[in-house]
Amino acid sequence: MLPFLIYCRKSSEAEDRQVLSIESQTRELEELGRKLNLPMEILSESRSAKEPGRPVFNQMMQRLYRGEAAGIICWKLDRLARNPVDGGSIIWAIKQHGIKVLTPAQSYAREDDNIILMYIEFGMAQKYVDDLSKNVKRGLKTKIENGWFPGIAPPGYLNHADLMTGAHTLVKDPERFPLIRRMWDLMLTGLYTRSAILAIANDEWGYRTRQTRKCGGKPLGRSAVYQMFNRHFYYGAFEYPKGSGRLHAGQHEAMITEAEFDKVQALLGNDGSPRPQKNFEFAFTGFIHCGECDRMVTAEEKHQVICGTCRLKFAHRTRTACPRCQTPIKGTKNHVFLRYAYYHCSKSKRPACRQKCVSGQELEKQIDQYLARIQISKSFKEWATKYLHEMHDAEINSRKAIVQVQAKALLDGQRRIANLVKLKTSPDNTDGALLSDEEYVQQRAALLREQSVLEQAARQAGNQNDRCVKLAEETLELAHSAQIRFAKGDALTKKEILTTIGSNLTLSTKKLRIEARKPFYFLEECENPERTETEPIEPENIGSTQGWNARIVPDCPSMRGQADDVRTYGERERRMIRSIYRYFLRRETCRCDECQDVFFDTRARIARMEKRPRWNDLPRAARECLFKLPE
Numbered sequence: 001m002l003p004f005l006i007y008c009r010k011s012s013e014a015e016d017r018q019v020l021s022i023e024s025q026t027r028e029l030e031e032l033g034r035k036l037n038l039p040m041e042i043l044s045e046s047r048s049a050k051e052p053g054r055p056v057f058n059q060m061m062q063r064l065y066r067g068e069a070a071g072i073i074c075w076k077l078d079r080l081a082r083n084p085v086d087g088g089s090i091i092w093a094i095k096q097h098g099i100k101v102l103t104p105a106q107s108y109a110r111e112d113d114n115i116i117l118m119y120i121e122f123g124m125a126q127k128y129v130d131d132l133s134k135n136v137k138r139g140l141k142t143k144i145e146n147g148w149f150p151g152i153a154p155p156g157y158l159n160h161a162d163l164m165t166g167a168h169t170l171v172k173d174p175e176r177f178p179l180i181r182r183m184w185d186l187m188l189t190g191l192y193t194r195s196a197i198l199a200i201a202n203d204e205w206g207y208r209t210r211q212t213r214k215c216g217g218k219p220l221g222r223s224a225v226y227q228m229f230n231r232h233f234y235y236g237a238f239e240y241p242k243g244s245g246r247l248h249a250g251q252h253e254a255m256i257t258e259a260e261f262d263k264v265q266a267l268l269g270n271d272g273s274p275r276p277q278k279n280f281e282f283a284f285t286g287f288i289h290c291g292e293c294d295r296m297v298t299a300e301e302k303h304q305v306i307c308g309t310c311r312l313k314f315a316h317r318t319r320t321a322c323p324r325c326q327t328p329i330k331g332t333k334n335h336v337f338l339r340y341a342y343y344h345c346s347k348s349k350r351p352a353c354r355q356k357c358v359s360g361q362e363l364e365k366q367i368d369q370y371l372a373r374i375q376i377s378k379s380f381k382e383w384a385t386k387y388l389h390e391m392h393d394a395e396i397n398s399r400k401a402i403v404q405v406q407a408k409a410l411l412d413g414q415r416r417i418a419n420l421v422k423l424k425t426s427p428d429n430t431d432g433a434l435l436s437d438e439e440y441v442q443q444r445a446a447l448l449r450e451q452s453v454l455e456q457a458a459r460q461a462g463n464q465n466d467r468c469v470k471l472a473e474e475t476l477e478l479a480h481s482a483q484i485r486f487a488k489g490d491a492l493t494k495k496e497i498l499t500t501i502g503s504n505l506t507l508s509t510k511k512l513r514i515e516a517r518k519p520f521y522f523l524e525e526c527e528n529p530e531r532t533e534t535e536p537i538e539p540e541n542i543g544s545t546q547g548w549n550a551r552i553v554p555d556c557p558s559m560r561g562q563a564d565d566v567r568t569y570g571e572r573e574r575r576m577i578r579s580i581y582r583y584f585l586r587r588e589t590c591r592c593d594e595c596q597d598v599f600f601d602t603r604a605r606i607a608r609m610e611k612r613p614r615w616n617d618l619p620r621a622a623r624e625c626l627f628k629l630p631e
Helices: 019-035 055-065 084-097 115-145 177-189 194-204 222-228 258-267 360-374 378-398 400-424 437-488 491-501 520-525 557-563 571-587 593-607 620-627
Strands: 004-010 040-046 071-073 100-102 157-161 168-172 237-239 247-249 297-306 313-315 336-345 502-508 511-516
Touching: 004 019, 004 055, 019 040, 019 071, 040 055, 055 071, 055 084, 084 100, 084 115, 177 194, 177 222, 177 258, 194 222, 336 360, 360 437, 360 491, 360 511, 360 520, 378 437, 378 571, 400 437, 437 491, 437 520, 437 571, 491 502, 491 511, 511 520, 520 571
Parallel strands: 004 040, 004 071, 071 100
Antiparallel strands: 157 168, 237 247, 297 313, 297 336, 502 511
C-alpha cells in the first residue's frame, strides 16, 4: 500500500523560533494516521510558503506525480501553500493523479467533490499574506511619521519595546553610547583616520558589538565604522528608504550636533552634508578576464575639469580651485567637466601584472567593431526567416510518423493500466493468487512512470519546433539590431548584449578578445555574406585605379544592392541558417531544470533587452550546459 506523506512546516528558519511548531504538528498528524491505519512518512521544513520554491515541498509533489505516494496529511491547508502556484499544484494533483489530502478537520479527494473548499482556503491563505504585507508597510509609515527609525538600532543605541503601551522606540545603549561618542570626538580632532579609530576602539577600549540571537559579541567591523561616520542618525535625523535622499526628523536622543556632523564630512573629503550621488555605472565589469593573469577586469572613474581661464586640465575631486590660476571651480560657467571610465586588471593574484588600462570609449569602439562582424542586413534577415519556415514545415512533416508512434504507445499504456486494474479487481483475485498487492503496486508505478515519460515526449513534440524556429528568428533579429541597440543603450543594455553574444572575454594589450556564443558563432563563421565586397575588375598593372570598384561598393547604391541581393545567397548561407536551427533543436533535448531555465531566459534576452535577469546571476553549471554543446 502506498504511504501517505505527513508534511509539517513552520515559517521561521531560526532553530529557536517556533520550536514546538513542527513537533506538535507531527505528533497530532501521526495520531490521525494511526486512527485511519495508514502507512506514513514524515516530511518537514522551515520555509515561508508565500512564494514558490520550497525544496521539500517540490520533492513531495514530484513523488506524488510519479505515483510513489497516495496522498498528503497536513495540519491545515495553509501549511501546504500560501501562494496560487503551489495551491494550484495540489489541486491539479488531486484531479489528475487522484491523490488525497487529509487534515484533522477535513479530507479532500476527487470523488468527494469538495475541491471548491480548497480554492476558498487557499485564497484565504493568500489574502492573509497580502493583508500582512499591507499592515507592515502601514506600520512602518506610521513609525516614520512619529519620528522613529524603523529597523535595527545603529551602534550606540538599542531597540526598546514598552511593555505597557507596546510602542517600539530607540534608547541609548548604556555600555556602547559613550564609546561611540568618544570615537566621534577622535574624528573631530582631525588627527585620526577611521582605521586608526577602529583599532583604538577594538584593541584599547575592548569594544564588542551587541550580542544577539544569531551573532554579536565581536569587534567592530571596518565597514561599520565607515558607515557610522556618514550616518545622519547620530545628529537626530535618519534617511529612509536607504539611498532615497529623504531625511526624517528623529525622536531619539542625538549623539552629536549637525555642525559636528558637517565638520566630520569635511574632514572625510565630503562636501558638507553628503547627499546620495549616482555613481558611474560600469558596463563591462564582472565578466572580462585579464589576458595575462586571468584575474577579473575592474573599472574606475576619473573626474577632470578644463579650466575656463587658463585651459589647464586637472583632476577636481579633491580641489576647489585651478592649481595654476586659482580660479574657483564652483560658480564659474566656463569650466568643462570631463568624466571617464578606465578598465584594467584587478591584479588580485599578480600585483606585478603588466597589462595597462584601456578607456571605456576605446572598449566600446572595439565591441562595436565586433558587432559589425555578425550584423546582418534587413533583406538577409527576411530571406533567412523565410528559409527557416521552410525548414520548419519540412521538420513537422518528418515528425508526423514519430507523433503517430507516440500516440499509439500512449493508447497501449492506458490499455495496460486498465487491464492491470481489471486483473486486480477480478473475482478470481480476491485472495491475491493472480496478482498480489505488492506486484500490483510495482507494476502500476512502472506503467505510470512510462506513461508520464510518453506524455511529456508528446507535449514536447507538439511545440518543440515552434520554439526552435521562434528562437532562431529572434537570434537573427538581435544580429540585425545589436549594433544599433549597443550604440543607443544604457550600461545594462550594453552588458547584456555583450554577454548574450560573446563569451570567454579577455583583455590583453588593450585589445578585447571575444568568442561568439552559439548560435552567433555561425554568423561570424559565415563572414557576413551579404557584406562581401566584389573583387577589383581592373588589371593588376594599372596602379592608379587598382581596387577602385571594390572601394565604391559601400557608397554606390546600385552596387550595394548587387552585394545584398537575395539572388546572391547560396549554400553557404543556407548551411548557416540550418546550423542555427539545429542548435536550438539540440538545446531542446537537454531537459535538466537549470538548462531549461537558461534556455527560456535566453529567449527573453533576445526578444527584449530590458528588465531581464543578469547573466552572471545564473548558475555556472547552467551557463556551461547551455553554450558548451557537443558538435
